[in-house]
Amino acid sequence: MRLEVRHRTLYRFDPAMRAVVQSLRLTPSLFDGQQTIDWAVKVEGAERGAAFRDGAGDWVETTSILGPVSEIAVEVEGVVETVDLTGVLKGHRERVPPLAYLAPTRATRPDAALIELARGAVAEVAETEALERAHALTYAVRDAIAYTPGETEHATTAAEALALGHGVCQDHAHAMIAAAHVLGIPARYVTGYLHAGGEASEASHAWAELYVDDLGWVGFDASNGVCPDEHYIRLGSGVDAVDAAPIRGVAKGQGAEALDVEVSVTQAQQ
Amino acid sequence: MDGDEPSYFNEMFDGDGVRAPYSGLDGWANDMPPELRNLKQSEAEALFRRIGITFAVYGEGGDPDRLIPFDMFPRVFSSGEWRKLEAGIRQRARALNAFLMDVYGRGEIVKAGRIPAHLVYRNEAFEKAVVGFKPPRGVYSHIVGIDLVRTGPDEFFVLEDNCRTPSGVSYMLENREIMMRMFPGLFQENRIAPVENYPALLRRTLASVAPEKCEGEPRVAILTPGHFNSAYYEHSFLADMMGVELVEGQDLFVEGDYVWCRTTEGPKRVDVIYRRIDDAFIDPLCFRPDSMLGVPGLMNVYRSGGVTIASAPGAGVADDKAIYTFVPDMIRFYLGESPILNNVPTWQCAKPDECAYVLDNLAELVVKEVHGSGGYGMLVGPKSSTEQIAAFAEKIKEDPANYIAQPTLALSTCPSFVEEGVAPRHVDLRPYCLVGERIELVPGGLTRVALREGSLVVNSSQGGGVKDTWVMAE
Incomplete structure (x- = not known):
């Protein structure tokens, strides 16, 4: 089955944070049950890096934003073929x-x-x-x-x-x-x-x-x-x-955090 | 000098004779008038106070900033004795690192059935977060502290290994410094191998394990939990002596593929972090989410090869007291050599028959917690009352797997200055073995002495003191 994923996680901080660092586990696993056709993780305004595959087989990457940070949107879009x-x-x-x-x-x-x-x-x-x-x-x-x-x-x-x-x-x-x-x-x-x-x-x-x-x-x-x-x-x-956790983060500062998540998984039109 | 129980090996006296390594100290001690000794003792204390070397002693009440007692009577090894010890320590440090590379890699020693899988993989100190990672030069434990005791002229036993962040090396350096200042004559009359190059060797060791991505001279930093930590003095002392930055978690941050240090000249990339913080606290994004001491994202940078952490997270699985039993097997398995230093025979309370033996013989045994350290939570059978033994037996029965037991060792004694003059007191030894591109070991280490008469517990947290440790040059 070909599945299309749209997953948007929006963090709002009030007041703004001084810095935010996140560890992301947002990439589909590699195994016989699924094949990634297309996949992109976007974090607007963030420095990306420190990416690796861990011992459990997961792809991990790191994002950081130096403040003031009032909002972070982690956006995932992709298509995966599953059996x-x-x-x-x-x-x-x-x-x-x-x-x-x-x-x-x-x-x-x-x-x-x-x-x-x-x-x-x-x-x-x-x-x-x-x-x-x-x-x-x-x-x-x-x-x-x-x-x-x-x-x-x-x-x-x-x-x-x-x-x-x-x-x-x-x-x-x-x-x-x-x-x-x-x-x-x-x-x-x-x-x-x-x-x-x-x-x-x-x-x-x-x-x-x-x-x-x-x-x-x-x-x-x-x-x-x-x-x-x-x-x-x-x-x-x-x-x-x-x-x-697909997104694990630490924010430096005193701001209150509000979280808004939108996910949709639909059968892709081929 | 007063007598000692004959069953203990006295490192200085052999019957009426003085053993060769101590020949330079017999006259020195005998000729010192009591007034001079008292004067020197207060001078030493003043020096320790002035440099600020204190040790927070938990669990005993009193002043947390009190001095760890310094005993001026040196502990001495001949060059021959040291040669054997050194070979044994290096061998052990190599085997422990080979073990760590193996259990986070292919796990050959487990597959070969030489160490039970559950002892390794179900161990609390086993970090799945570093499985499959090969740190620079394959080194997990860069500073290996091996606690040794002596029971006879040629009998040395390893009590335990410390593969994470063994403390106390600042005492080794300060003890020597202060002895040289107070008794310069002793150092002219005796040829004593130097220890003061330790900070330079430590720095070279740490620089040698910089990540491959590092260009130019590696920047090394010591990561401390802060000045509330009982070993903070040592952290700042080592940073000073090595000429590297002393940082707390909040001074470092992760950006892109690297870890950066905030400095007055802007952010500087850090290549090697000598951390004196436990695994659980170094990165809230990987371990305890509530840690305020660590650096968020540090583990991701480490795993992707942007920074080296010394000791490597996960190194603790090699120095667990249940794994200790298997170190001689590691030496045979990885190095194909016979162990030079012996383990103390150890009973695992996790095994029902061994536990039964331990419970029947508590009065003769020393019982320790598998994950404990610092002399806490242990029972010294021969020094305990019937009530204490009965209470401890209940603790063992509640959680047998948490305890191991060993025979009470007849720890050697070394003459020490006490109220009444000079008397033998029990000692141990912690050498600090450095593992990087090369294996380095300064001659000697930290001698801890149980200053209470008859006591066998040398931990500074339990009223132990320290001595300067000499290795006579060849």
């Missing part, structure tokens, strides 16, 4: 060992309820059935945390979202990671775009990848109860939402 690999991250070059994805963070630390959720989900699934166990976790998380925008915030942890019973894709991904860790399965947070059908739906998305022996990393999207297919574009990964 359905049923979530398997085939052909992705990376060097970080899966074992490095077992440590909890503030957001993914399991509490008693998450431990119970994870163990309960796989109670009937043999330990040898790694893929089945991962699917079982996906459904358990989906059923335990209803997709409800506005109930959680950026800093909400997996345990908090589960206690609340509501959340968004970030909460689902964190809960998946926490539950996977309970079972000793390496897991990580993945960011990207989702083409949810229709003309131009809101489409920034996040899901989890679990390391499944023999298959490698496999994506699981608890929000939709599926594995990523040709409707997904993968950007990058991290141990949690903060670590994987």
Whole structure:
């Protein structure tokens, strides 16, 4: 499927900041499930540089603006050709060992309820059935945390979202990671775009990848109860939402920050 | 001189005789009248005060700016003793760096089954952010501090490795400086190998690992968390001695492919940063987002080859106490050599059978936290009460993987000035090995001395003092 992405993130600072530095993970991953036809990241007025591919396979670049900075627009436009690999991250070059994805963070630390959720989900699934166990976790998380925008915030942890019973894709991904860790399965947070059908739906998305022996990393999207297919574009990964964030920035100054994000993912006209 | 328990090796006296390296000090100490000694001691203290070398001692109350006690009685090695130590230290520094290059690269030692994968990759100090990166000259740990103890004429053991930012080298330099000022005669009568070229060697080492993109003379800076840090004196001292900038995070900024330093003459590119800030705090865009001490974007510049960070982020995975057990294996695996320096036998409480042994023998063992440092959170069995041992046993049972145990070593003693005169006190040694284009090591290092009678804990945070350390020239 050929997907066209338009993604604009506008930061406004009032009063203006002295300087802003950002680390961007906004370039589609290189793997067999997607091929970049055209991709451009623009940041008006910023110095660009310090770009590299990290050990997890993500393309990272740096932008900086010396002040006064009252506004920054990060604009992404591109076209990606996708195929359905049923979530398997085939052909992705990376060097970080899966074992490095077992440590909890503030957001993914399991509490008693998450431990119970994870163990309960796989109670009937043999330990040898790694893929089945991962699917079982996906459904358990989906059923335990209803997709409800506005109930959680950026800093909400997996345990908090589960206690609340509501959340968004970030909460689902964190809960998946926490539950996977309970079972000793390496897991990580993945960011990207989702083409949810229709003309131009809101489409920034996040899901989890679990390391499944023999298959490698496999994506699981608890929000939709599926594995990523040709409707997904993968950007990058991290141990949690903060670590994987497509835009991570630090602004120097006392200004208040207002954020405006517009994303559309549409099927491209060929 | 009063007697010592016979089980401890006294570095100066062999029965009634004086061991050769100390022959120049016997008369010196005996001939010094008590009044002169007191005078010299207060003179030394005044000098330390004047230059401002104090050490914030946490956990003991009192004045945080108090002096670390300086003991005027030097600790001495013969050139022969030092030759063996030096070869062992260099060997260890090479192996530790080879290990770091390997575990952030292909992980051969793990694939070969010589070190369990989880000890490396699940280690808190393992930084996935540097996986696949080859720092200039393949060096991760540019200043390796190796803590050594001696138990006999030829018996030396490595207590631990410090691959991140070992502190204390300013004491090594100041101790020598002050001894030379107070006792110039000693340095005329004895041929003592110099240590004062350390700052020049450190600077040369750091310059030698500048990124390939660097043109001309590399600009080196020391990055400090600031003057609230207990080692701030050392940061500013080293910057002065090396003639490089001492900067805090806010003095540096990232623009384009490089890191820049704000100066009165405008921004200057920085090529090598000797950071004295922990990994977690050096870049809020890569590690802790709440860090105010670091430089946003620094890690991206580092990873793309625009700046060198010394020690490299992630170097701590080599000096973890659980990894320590495997350093002799690293030496065999990477260098194909036999270890010159021995490890102390170590029990891992993470292993149930070893933990059971440790719990049964706490009264004889020293127990440490795997990630601890500075002598905190440790139990010295023979020096602890039954209640303290019982309380510590509970801590171990709660989190066995957090502890390792070692036998209580019979640390050697060196004569030291105490209230009543001269008495043996236990000592250790921290040499500072520099790794860049070449491996450099000044003769000696920092001798720490447990000034409390009978104490085996030499950490400055636990009431230890320091001594000048001599290596006799050939």
